[in-house]
Amino acid sequence: MTAVVSRLKAPGWRGKALFLGIAFVGLVVLPSVMSEFRLGLLAKYLCFAIVAVGIDLAWGYGGMLTLGQGLFFGLGGYSMGMFLKLQEAGPKGLPDFMSYNGLTKVPAFWQPFRHAWFALPAVLIVPMAVAAGLGALVFRQRIRGAYFAILTQALAAAFVILLIGQQGYTAGTNGLTNMKSMFGYDLNDPVNQRNVYLAVAICLGIVFLLARQLVSSRYGRLLIAVRDGEDRARFLGYNPTVVKVLAFTVSAGMAGLAGALFVPVVGIMSPAALGIVPSLELLIGVAVGGRATLIGAVVGTVLVNYAKTGLSEHFASGWLYFQGALFILVVAFAPKGLAGIRDMVRRGRSTGPAGGLASPMNAAQVLEVLA
Amino acid sequence: MSTLLEVRDLEVVFDGFRAIDKLDLTVAEGEVRFLIGPNGAGKTTLIDVITGLTKPAAGTVTFAGESLLGRPEHKIVRMGVGRTFQTATVFEQLTVVENLDLAATFRQPMRALLRRRKGIGDAVAAALDTVGLHDQAGSLAEVLSHGQKQWLEIGMLLVQDPHLLLLDEPVAGMSKDERARTGELLHQIAETKTVVVVEHDMEFLRRFANQVTVMHEGTVLCEGTVAQVQADERVQEVYLGRSRDKRSTAEVS
Numbered sequence: 001m002t003a004v005v006s007r008l009k010a011p012g013w014r015g016k017a018l019f020l021g022i023a024f025v026g027l028v029v030l031p032s033v034m035s036e037f038r039l040g041l042l043a044k045y046l047c048f049a050i051v052a053v054g055i056d057l058a059w060g061y062g063g064m065l066t067l068g069q070g071l072f073f074g075l076g077g078y079s080m081g082m083f084l085k086l087q088e089a090g091p092k093g094l095p096d097f098m099s100y101n102g103l104t105k106v107p108a109f110w111q112p113f114r115h116a117w118f119a120l121p122a123v124l125i126v127p128m129a130v131a132a133g134l135g136a137l138v139f140r141q142r143i144r145g146a147y148f149a150i151l152t153q154a155l156a157a158a159f160v161i162l163l164i165g166q167q168g169y170t171a172g173t174n175g176l177t178n179m180k181s182m183f184g185y186d187l188n189d190p191v192n193q194r195n196v197y198l199a200v201a202i203c204l205g206i207v208f209l210l211a212r213q214l215v216s217s218r219y220g221r222l223l224i225a226v227r228d229g230e231d232r233a234r235f236l237g238y239n240p241t242v243v244k245v246l247a248f249t250v251s252a253g254m255a256g257l258a259g260a261l262f263v264p265v266v267g268i269m270s271p272a273a274l275g276i277v278p279s280l281e282l283l284i285g286v287a288v289g290g291r292a293t294l295i296g297a298v299v300g301t302v303l304v305n306y307a308k309t310g311l312s313e314h315f316a317s318g319w320l321y322f323q324g325a326l327f328i329l330v331v332a333f334a335p336k337g338l339a340g341i342r343d344m345v346r347r348g349r350s351t352g353p354a355g356g357l358a359s360p361m362n363a364a365q366v367l368e369v370l371a
Numbered sequence: 372m373s374t375l376l377e378v379r380d381l382e383v384v385f386d387g388f389r390a391i392d393k394l395d396l397t398v399a400e401g402e403v404r405f406l407i408g409p410n411g412a413g414k415t416t417l418i419d420v421i422t423g424l425t426k427p428a429a430g431t432v433t434f435a436g437e438s439l440l441g442r443p444e445h446k447i448v449r450m451g452v453g454r455t456f457q458t459a460t461v462f463e464q465l466t467v468v469e470n471l472d473l474a475a476t477f478r479q480p481m482r483a484l485l486r487r488r489k490g491i492g493d494a495v496a497a498a499l500d501t502v503g504l505h506d507q508a509g510s511l512a513e514v515l516s517h518g519q520k521q522w523l524e525i526g527m528l529l530v531q532d533p534h535l536l537l538l539d540e541p542v543a544g545m546s547k548d549e550r551a552r553t554g555e556l557l558h559q560i561a562e563t564k565t566v567v568v569v570e571h572d573m574e575f576l577r578r579f580a581n582q583v584t585v586m587h588e589g590t591v592l593c594e595g596t597v598a599q600v601q602a603d604e605r606v607q608e609v610y611l612g613r614s615r616d617k618r619s620t621a622e623v624s
Contacts (some may be wrong), residue, residue, distance in 0.1 A: 007379070128387070131480050138497075213485075213487075214485070216474065216487055217484065217485050217486055217487050217488075218476060218483075218484045218485075218486065218487070218488050219481075219484040219485050220475055221472070221488075222466055222473055222484060224462065224464055224465060225462045225465060227474055228462055228463065228464055229460055229462060231424075231444075232456075232460045232462070234443070234444040234445045234448070235422065235444060235445075235448055235454055236448065236473055236474050236477055236527070236531065237445050237448035237449050237477030237478070237531065238445055238473075238477055239443070239445045242481075371517075
């Protein structure tokens with residue numbers, strides 16, 4: 001019975017202390033010691049970490065291997081980008097790329113994004129609505145596993161093609177660029193960049209706590225149940241479609257939020273950040289950190305992105321090989337990622353292999369899709 | 372006793388093969404009914420149809436006066452029909468208590484689900500006692516033995532609190548002691564519930580069954596008490612297989 005009691009006490013004081021410690025370092029220490037450039041990079045990684053928490057919710061806990069999170073990241077990012085471009089152009093003005101492309105007035109679907117009251121909620125609502133609609137259609141048809149993964153990947157690819165094709169409306173391959181200010185604040189000012197970083201870090205904290213509440217609630221147990229035995233869960237009286245749509249929608253909302261934050265951090269929102277490859281990179285962080293552990297998703301994503309930057313700075317073409325090797329290593333030897341290694345160290349060598357959550361078969365399924 | 376479950380003229384066809392052919396079955400409230408028959412007789416298919424997993428080609432299935440056909444599985448569960456599976460399927464990455472808790476809370480609205488579980492509910496505690504898994508309450512279900520998983524599944528069915536329990540081979544693969552315990556458990560459950568049990572094990576049947584329905588090639592061969600069914604020549608023929616040879620040998624000698 002002691003085991004039951006200890007499980008019920010979650011979150012323990014240790015978890016709380018760790019969270020507060022990381023928050024202190026992230027919000028106070030790092031902004032004062034890091035260079036402007038490095039802090040900007042970290043802000044970008046934390047945006048990806050927000051997406052990763054969402055992926056972990058959908059994939060790690062819900063078993064929905066979503067390879068197209070770039071779609072939702074882009075929907076949020078473009079909502080924010082459109083708002084900023086229109087702000088810059090002024091009440092009667094036309095965003096720069098539109099005049100290059102021969103447009104004489106702002107298209108109707110851009111108009112609502114002039115208003116903050118529309119554009120800012122749209123950052124969450126648009127990706128969540130798309131995910132809810134898509135999820136309701138797909139999950140009701142009991143489409144899952146590799147089929148679902150391929151579907152999401154194809155959607156991300158289609159979204160990129162759409163963006164590139166409609167140059168007059170979306171700025172095509174270049175994307176929305178030259179976003180210099182937000183609410184009248186100059187985004188190039190180091191003080192404002194620091195504030196943007198703080199906003200991203202706080203959003204990550206909120207997203208993390210929200211996800212943590214979800215996975216430790218009964219709903220979280222149900223999500224795991226649906227992941228491991230969707231049909232069995234039906235015979236407990238639950239509709240797995242509803243359970244999965246909820247997790248998928250929340251994960252899309254997180255990706256949308258991250259996309260929107262990415263815009264003031266980087267100043268650009270372009271198709272290059274949304275396609276198949278960036279969507280996969282988001283996933284790799286979760287796999288490396290250890291799926292179905294939220295902290296693993298965050299740590300894994302930040303580490304993988306640091307590795308990417310570090311390696312790219314020294315030998316530009318090496319990263320892709322390293323990324324591939326990293327993924328194979330994780331799948332083959334540490335299916336539970338860093339979190340699995342941590343658990344193994346904690347338990348000592350007395351117990352058997354980590355096994356369980358991330359079985360080799362699931363990993364093989366990922367490889368199959370990536371091939 | 373009023374009728375709880377009524378199956379009429381049921382037909383199930385898989386790729387031209389008639390798994391169930393013009394089957395009628397009536398189960399009264401409070402009854403414990405055993406379904407037996409050789410492999411391929413259509414016993415599990417019948418349970419699959421009742422619980423919404425398989426769509427029949429023709430016929431009706433009525434539970435407490437309402438048709439079950441065309442309803443999704445989880446709605447049938449919510450109407451009060453629960454089942455177990457031949458191979459115990461519990462959620463291995465959840466603890467025993469979490470498994471039971473999920474089975475207990477399906478009637479609650481989504482917002483109740485969004486809260487953390489606090490303590491162990493009365494129904495869950497009672498089920499832990501009934502199936503004797505108190506000591507394993509906090510363990511992951513994956514560490515349970517085969518028999519314990521079957522009991523956990525029965526426990527989940529108990530907290531689910533259905534009117535009708537459909538048990539598909541509850542003692543398959545169990546040791547002798549486990550069988551005896553399961554039999555006692557079954558008796559305990561039968562005091563308050565209507566139960567349909569699919570079972571192959573003849574000894575278990577003799578010890579715990581009273582009303583038996585014998586199925587053969589997708590239809591009901593005969594119904595009655597264990598003694599009546601065992602005395603039926605057709606049953607001996609299809610189920611035991613060699614009765615005709617025996618009799619002919621007897622006649623010769």
